[in-house]
Amino acid sequence: MHVLVLNSGSSSIKFSLFEMPDEREVSSGAIEKIGNHDAKVTLKFLSDESKLTQPILSHSDGLKIIANFLAKKVLTNQKLSAIGHRVVHGGETYSDPQIITDSVLRKIDDLSVLAPLHNPPNAEGIRVSQKIFPQADQVAIFDTAFHSTLPSRAYRYPIPSSLYQKYGIRVYGMHGTSHQYVTQQATNHLGKPTESVNLITIHLGNGCSMTAVKNGKSIDTSMGLSPLAGLMMGTRSGDIDPAIPFFLSEQAGMSPAEVDHLLNHESGLKGIADENDLREVLKQQEQGNENAQLALDMYCYRIKKYIGAYVAVLGRVDALVFTAGVGENSAFVREKCLTGLEALGIQLDSSKNDQQVSAVRELQATGGTIKILVVPTNEELAIAQQTFKLLREKKKKFCVFLPVFSSPE
Numbered sequence: 030m031h032v033l034v035l036n037s038g039s040s041s042i043k044f045s046l047f048e049m050p051d052e053r054e055v056s057s058g059a060i061e062k063i064g065n066h067d068a069k070v071t072l073k074f075l076s077d078e079s080k081l082t083q084p085i086l087s088h089s090d091g092l093k094i095i096a097n098f099l100a101k102k103v104l105t106n107q108k109l110s111a112i113g114h115r116v117v118h119g120g121e122t123y124s125d126p127q128i129i130t131d132s133v134l135r136k137i138d139d140l141s142v143l144a145p146l147h148n149p150p151n152a153e154g155i156r157v158s159q160k161i162f163p164q165a166d167q168v169a170i171f172d173t174a175f176h177s178t179l180p181s182r183a184y185r186y187p188i189p190s191s192l193y194q195k196y197g198i199r200v201y202g203m204h205g206t207s208h209q210y211v212t213q214q215a216t217n218h219l220g221k222p223t224e225s226v227n228l229i230t231i232h233l234g235n236g237c238s239m240t241a242v243k244n245g246k247s248i249d250t251s252m253g254l255s256p257l258a259g260l261m262m263g264t265r266s267g268d269i270d271p272a273i274p275f276f277l278s279e280q281a282g283m284s285p286a287e288v289d290h291l292l293n294h295e296s297g298l299k300g301i302a303d304e305n306d307l308r309e310v311l312k313q314q315e316q317g318n319e320n321a322q323l324a325l326d327m328y329c330y331r332i333k334k335y336i337g338a339y340v341a342v343l344g345r346v347d348a349l350v351f352t353a354g355v356g357e358n359s360a361f362v363r364e365k366c367l368t369g370l371e372a373l374g375i376q377l378d379s380s381k382n383d384q385q386v387s388a389v390r391e392l393q394a395t396g397g398t399i400k401i402l403v404v405p406t407n408e409e410l411a412i413a414q415q416t417f418k419l420l421r422e423k424k425k426k427f428c429v430f431l432p433v434f435s436s437p438e
């Protein structure tokens with residue numbers, strides 16, 4: 030059977046098509062800059078890739094292009110069985126994947142208050158996909174779900190309780206699909222039962238977050254009510270003194286929207302080094318750029334602080350798990366944030382760290398008591414797996430033919 034994974038953002042739709050249960054990705058692609066006359070379309074089928082630029086004014090038009098491509102080139106006479114949608118915020122309501130009903134979709138709309146940039150385009154993608162693939166089972170996979178096991182001492186903020194009760198202000202955490210996936214992969218690698226594995230998972234992409242995993246469950250995580258909290262990221266500040274926004278408002282006359290933009294889009298690596306792509310920051314550092322040097326110092330220092338905090342929280346740690354673009358690929362970042370942690374039992378083997386291998390691998394030196402793993406993440410596959418598992422459990426029948434649509438003019 031085929032499971033389509035959709036990730037609908039404000040101006041983009043990314044997709045992957047998996048054959049399940051073999052977990053083979055047969056097709057993928059993206060529509061970017063939706064709403065523009067020069068939207069970018071990338072469509073891949075096995076090793077063939079086509080790229081084009083054309084006007085795409087709505088998510089509906091974008092998804093029709095994907096549906097046509099899949100029907101004509103990929104699936105031909107085969108069936109599309111199910112669609113797994115990435116949904117950023119499930120609030121306190123959803124701790125598991127959900128088959129999307131009218132009431133689930135309404136709840137995703139309601140939760141837009143907590144994720145105003147993400148849930149509305151996620152819900153739009155679901156609505157469009159229900160129209161285009163009316164008979165396929167549609168499943169929502171929530172990015173907050175893995176963190177639903179946080180204890181209240183970790184998820185509550187020390188502000189008046191009424192604000193939690195009235196507005197739901199608490200830590201929800203994000204990147205849950207990735208933290209959960211690498212937890213599972215690391216657990217398999219370690220050969221331990223999930224219920225007894227303790228990990229610190231370190232997702233370093235353009236967005237960055239860390240999770241303390243105790244007995245296979247998330248018990249603390251660095252992102253909070255929103256993805257702005259925690260580590261320094263590509264363009265997000267991560268943790269700052271909460272008084273800074275008031276200071277900016279009073280002294281620099283900035284509006285709430287301007288402060289929001291500054292902290293989400295102009296800060297992090299970009300704020301310090303003028304570059305949000307870590308590879309560019311590394312290049313500039315090699316050329317002696319002091320801002321790039323400072324940005325990398327700050328970036329790694331903050332990861333190191335969270336490692337220390339999470340070792341304290343967990344007590345016993347089986348492994349640190351590095352993942353995502355930076356975590357999987359940057360030997361420099363791994364080395365810099367682990368240097369000096371020998372007293373905690375964390376000791377990197379530099380020669381292993383320098384090898385580029387795209388599989389789960391161990392990087393600890395002989396004397397280290399905590400393993401150091403690199404585990405490639407795969408959020409799309411994780412969504413396909415969870416969708417498949419839920420539907421199989423519900424004993425659904427998978428027999429839906431893919432409709433063919435004419436391309437929008």
Ligand code: AMP
Binds near residue numbers: 234308354355
């Ligand atoms: P992601 O959001 O997981 O796609 O990760 C994006 C981040 O990974 C960007 O900051 C990239 O610069 C970084 N990245 C990707 N490949 C490498 C690499 N080979 N070395 C260092 N950073 C990398």
